[in-house]
Amino acid sequence: MIIGTAKESYPADEALLTTAPQRVWMTIFVIALIAAPFVLSNYWLYLACLAMINVISATGLNVLTGYTGQVSLGQAAFMAVGAYTVAYLERSLGTPFLLNILAGGVIAAAIGLVVGLPSLRVKGLYLAIATIAASFILHFVFVNWTAVTNGNSGATLAPATVFGIELATYDRLYWLIMPFAVLLVWGAANLFRTRIGRAFIAIRDRDISAEVLGIPLLRYKLMSFAIASFYAGIAGGLWAYLFRVVTPESFPFLTSIFLLAAIIVGGMGTILGGILGAVFMTLTPELLRVVVDLASVFVPDAATLLSPVRTIVFGALIVGFLILEPRGLTEIVDRIRRFFRLWPFRT
Amino acid sequence: MSEWLFFLEVTLAGLGSGALLALTALAYVLIYKATRVVNLAVGEMLMLGAYLFFAFAAGWGLSAWIAIPLAIIGGGLVGGIVERGLIRPMLGESAISVFMVTVGLGSVIVGLVELVWGTDPRALPAFIDTSPLFLGEAYVSRKIAVAFVTAAIVIGLFLILFRFWRGGVALRATATDQAAAYSCGINVPGVYSAAWVIGGATAAGAGLLLGAIGGISPVMGVFGLSALVVVIVGGLDSVLGALIGGLALGMIQSWTSTYVGGEYTNVVTFGIMIFALMLRPYGLFGTHEIERL
Amino acid sequence: MSKGPARLDVQGVTLTFGGVRALNDASFTAEAGSITAVIGPNGAGKTSVFNCITGFYRPTAGRIVLDGEDITKVRPPARAARGLARSFQNIALFHGMTVLDNIKLGRHAYMKTNLLQAFFYAGPAKREEEALRREVEERIIDFLEIDHIRNKSVSVLSYGLQKRVELARALAMQPRVLLLDEPVAGMNREETEDMARFILDVKEEWGTTIVMVEHDMGLVMDISDHVTVLNFGEVIASGTPKTVQNDPRVAEAYLGSGDPQALVKRIEREMAS
Numbered sequence: 020m021i022i023g024t025a026k027e028s029y030p031a032d033e034a035l036l037t038t039a040p041q042r043v044w045m046t047i048f049v050i051a052l053i054a055a056p057f058v059l060s061n062y063w064l065y066l067a068c069l070a071m072i073n074v075i076s077a078t079g080l081n082v083l084t085g086y087t088g089q090v091s092l093g094q095a096a097f098m099a100v101g102a103y104t105v106a107y108l109e110r111s112l113g114t115p116f117l118l119n120i121l122a123g124g125v126i127a128a129a130i131g132l133v134v135g136l137p138s139l140r141v142k143g144l145y146l147a148i149a150t151i152a153a154s155f156i157l158h159f160v161f162v163n164w165t166a167v168t169n170g171n172s173g174a175t176l177a178p179a180t181v182f183g184i185e186l187a188t189y190d191r192l193y194w195l196i197m198p199f200a201v202l203l204v205w206g207a208a209n210l211f212r213t214r215i216g217r218a219f220i221a222i223r224d225r226d227i228s229a230e231v232l233g234i235p236l237l238r239y240k241l242m243s244f245a246i247a248s249f250y251a252g253i254a255g256g257l258w259a260y261l262f263r264v265v266t267p268e269s270f271p272f273l274t275s276i277f278l279l280a281a282i283i284v285g286g287m288g289t290i291l292g293g294i295l296g297a298v299f300m301t302l303t304p305e306l307l308r309v310v311v312d313l314a315s316v317f318v319p320d321a322a323t324l325l326s327p328v329r330t331i332v333f334g335a336l337i338v339g340f341l342i343l344e345p346r347g348l349t350e351i352v353d354r355i356r357r358f359f360r361l362w363p364f365r366t
Numbered sequence: 367m368s369e370w371l372f373f374l375e376v377t378l379a380g381l382g383s384g385a386l387l388a389l390t391a392l393a394y395v396l397i398y399k400a401t402r403v404v405n406l407a408v409g410e411m412l413m414l415g416a417y418l419f420f421a422f423a424a425g426w427g428l429s430a431w432i433a434i435p436l437a438i439i440g441g442g443l444v445g446g447i448v449e450r451g452l453i454r455p456m457l458g459e460s461a462i463s464v465f466m467v468t469v470g471l472g473s474v475i476v477g478l479v480e481l482v483w484g485t486d487p488r489a490l491p492a493f494i495d496t497s498p499l500f501l502g503e504a505y506v507s508r509k510i511a512v513a514f515v516t517a518a519i520v521i522g523l524f525l526i527l528f529r530f531w532r533g534g535v536a537l538r539a540t541a542t543d544q545a546a547a548y549s550c551g552i553n554v555p556g557v558y559s560a561a562w563v564i565g566g567a568t569a570a571g572a573g574l575l576l577g578a579i580g581g582i583s584p585v586m587g588v589f590g591l592s593a594l595v596v597v598i599v600g601g602l603d604s605v606l607g608a609l610i611g612g613l614a615l616g617m618i619q620s621w622t623s624t625y626v627g628g629e630y631t632n633v634v635t636f637g638i639m640i641f642a643l644m645l646r647p648y649g650l651f652g653t654h655e656i657e658r659l
Numbered sequence: 660m661s662k663g664p665a666r667l668d669v670q671g672v673t674l675t676f677g678g679v680r681a682l683n684d685a686s687f688t689a690e691a692g693s694i695t696a697v698i699g700p701n702g703a704g705k706t707s708v709f710n711c712i713t714g715f716y717r718p719t720a721g722r723i724v725l726d727g728e729d730i731t732k733v734r735p736p737a738r739a740a741r742g743l744a745r746s747f748q749n750i751a752l753f754h755g756m757t758v759l760d761n762i763k764l765g766r767h768a769y770m771k772t773n774l775l776q777a778f779f780y781a782g783p784a785k786r787e788e789e790a791l792r793r794e795v796e797e798r799i800i801d802f803l804e805i806d807h808i809r810n811k812s813v814s815v816l817s818y819g820l821q822k823r824v825e826l827a828r829a830l831a832m833q834p835r836v837l838l839l840d841e842p843v844a845g846m847n848r849e850e851t852e853d854m855a856r857f858i859l860d861v862k863e864e865w866g867t868t869i870v871m872v873e874h875d876m877g878l879v880m881d882i883s884d885h886v887t888v889l890n891f892g893e894v895i896a897s898g899t900p901k902t903v904q905n906d907p908r909v910a911e912a913y914l915g916s917g918d919p920q921a922l923v924k925r926i927e928r929e930m931a932s
């Protein structure tokens with residue numbers, strides 16, 4: 020029997036986690052999140068930090084693409100906006116890091132609103148194309164607005180500090196990045212318990228009838244786009260504190276494709292999908308590196324192959340999942356779960 | 367006086383690259399008209415065409431006059447394979463999903479080219495005479511002139527075929543109403559394949575002309591984005607829009623890079639597109655589709 | 660809670676698509692709290708009238724008046740907020756959502772949760788959602804007898820059930836005027852009878868004005884208070900079910916008069932669309 024379907028009250032039914040197994044898994048996951056910095060090696064902590072940054076950005080993109088049905092190929096550029104905002108504030112004003120990161124998100128969202136404006140006139144793919152245009156224009160700005168970005172030489176910044184403690188090592192940065200990731204993912208999940216999330220999905224499924232049902236299309240499309248850009252900005256700001264140097268090449272177009280691949284691989288339109296996909300995609304290049312290292316025994320200059328192979332794999336994952344498993348890893352996880360029939364929580 | 371001459375030369379060079387933009391834009395339009403797919407990988411297919419020519423001419427040492435048709439046929443094959451392998455399985459999926467497939471495809475092509483030929487820019491074996499050409503007093507690079515004439519001939523051919531050839535009529539019928547085309551006995555899947563094959567071949571042809579002028583590199587696919595701007599401004603389903611838009615953008619880019627600075631061309635190009643999107647979302651010559659409830 | 664039934668006036672509405680005149684000076688009134696049926700042969704312009712009323716199409720001429728207020732220039736979402744709700748001829752449910760979420764969506768325009776409250780699911784957001792859930796469960800789901808499917812995805816439902824969920828969603832919009840486009844099309848006898856009962860109950864219990872497009876003459880004659888007949892975009896008859904039924908022009912519109920001129924006109928129309 021599947022347990023947890025008999026609800027005592029509607030509020031319980033409206034909770035985020037409705038079944039006992041879900042709650043147990045969540046508890047295990049939270050314990051793992053807290054224990055991670057104490058058990059992981061430095062290298063794995065670095066990967067964990069990077070993965071969580073990607074989770075934030077991918078979750079934002081998932082709200083826009085997976086839930087609202089609008090494609091953005093500018094998510095990387097908005098991450099760059101967040102990163103540069105943080106770098107600039109840290110370097111020139113020395114404001115507190117929390118404020119800087121928040122400012123990164125807000126400015127990215129504001130620019131997102133401007134870029135999203137064409138979607139008021141047109142629908143579907145035009146937003147995707149406008150975001151490509153925005154990526155190139157922003158790149159130009161990063162290179163040429165040297166007063167703020169320091170141009171091609173890039174902006175270096177000091178580590179974030181709390182009460183005089185520098186967050187410069189991965190185990191400390193973890194405590195900066197992890198709470199952001201948890202908060203933002205939780206917030207995204209919450210959106211879809213309310214009218215706002217329902218409006219997004221309605222726009223994705225059939226935008227013309229959504230309007231007759233009382234949903235102002237423009238407002239909600241722009242809102243969704245601003246949310247995606249905000250998440251990208253925060254992720255970029257955290258990225259700046261992780262790497263402490265931002266250049267125009269820090270967030271190439273390939274990163275936008277990487278993030279699109281993340282939500283497609285993970286599963287569009289599910290919160291879990293954004294998380295699974297981002298983690299999977301963060302680990303993929305590492306796995307490729309291992310493979311290339313092994314290959315270097317046989318192939319003389321295997322290391323130079325890493326970058327092209329990565330480009331191929333990102334693209335192939337997008338194509339492969341869209342054609343073969345459009346619902347992504349989430350669907351695969353679901354299938355495994357159904358197979359085990361909620362093992363080991365059977366009643 | 368010489369300033370005017372210079373301006374004329376800059377404009378002529380712009381018309382030359384504009385013809386290539388128009389040709390590339392045509393690949394978008396063909397594919398979009400028949401299959402309603404915005405193929406973001408057109409730029410990458412163009413680049414692959416240029417590399418195919420490079421492989422045949424420089425790698426195998428074939429004469430350019432054999433390598434050119436081979437590269438174009440190769441481009442057509444790639445288009446056909448993509449249609450059968452990636453696009454047809456997505457039939458009935460949302461336009462967004464199919465679009466994302468082409469995004470992934472572009473990434474795969476770039477990676478493959480980098481894997482096989484490396485990331486360094488290369489020059490194509492010369493197959494166009496380099497001696498300068500004068501139009502009155504104005505100097506024109508012969509390569510650009512050849513590119514212009516070739517592109518103009520191909521586009522003219524397409525315009526004629528669209529109107530009068532049976533296949534062109536089938537394509538237009540399919541574009542207007544798929545179901546009706548089916549019931550009139552038009553081989554709709556055939557039209558789909560044909561559009562992709564011709565689109566792929568066109569892109570490859572544009573690629574080797576572009577490569578002959580400026581050399582080849584794995585990032586030359588960005589040219590496809592300029593052509594995308596052309597089709598957005600001209601209308602995704604308008605051959606005429608591709609033609610006029612291509613020439614116009616070519617000149618604008620040429621003026622910008624000469625008089626303002628090369629680094630501004632992208633900004634101006636994409637700036638134009640954002641404005642166009644706001645002012646005339648369906649393009650200057652595109653059709654506005656009516657929706658029904 | 661809804662502010663009671665409203666009166667709807669369609670005044671001289673004309674709508675053209677290129678050369679096709681889908682509506683030509685069409686007028687009718689739906690009295691507050693009544694059931695008005697709009698009937699007519701295929702392509703007569705019935706769905707077009709609905710689209711003009713909800714604002715999806717902008718009429719070339721004429722006015723739409725809701726309870727004395729001219730809403731011809733009001734945008735569709737704002738019309739929904741004024742109490743205009745509809746169901747669609749080609750069901751327009753959202754396939755990515757459960758039945759419950761589809762119904763809740765109907766309430767959108769009346770809710771106040773903003774982005775920040777939604778993000779934290781705190782305070783008003785939580786209260787509003789829980790209140791909505793309770794009301795949807797108790798007033799709509801029970802009423803329409805769809806408890807068993809509330810957590811199903813709409814894409815797995817039968818046609819009849821989908822129509823019922825559309826009605827549920829329209830009810831969640833707290834309609835003052837409820838527009839139903841072919842509510843029983845494609846249903847079997849039993850489903851049709853259920854739906855007829857629901858429509859009458861909505862009129863009685865919810866006190867809603869109902870305008871209904873329907874081809875099922877049995878249903879139309881049984882439950883409507885007033886019938887308007889459209890043909891080629893023009894209102895050719897209006898009145899009680901009885902009078903309309905006996906109007907020769909109506910029979911002619913449906914069966915054809917044997918007049919070749921009318922037939923040619925009809926075929927031309929179909930070709931043009």
Ligand SMILES: Nc1ncnc2c1ncn2[C@@H]1O[C@H](COP(=O)(O)OP(=O)(O)OP(=O)(O)O)[C@@H](O)[C@H]1O
Pocket residue numbers: 656657658676679680681699700701702703704705706707708748928932
């Ligand atoms: N968006 C549109 N573009 C062009 N013509 C349209 C459009 N919508 C409706 N029409 C035309 O307007 C006329 C009326 O159509 P409408 O859908 O209102 O008919 P209807 O009475 O609802 O028919 P049915 O009983 O078949 O549903 C038809 O000739 C139709 O083809």
Ligand SMILES: [Mg+2]
Pocket residue numbers: 705706707748
């Ligand atoms: Mg109709």
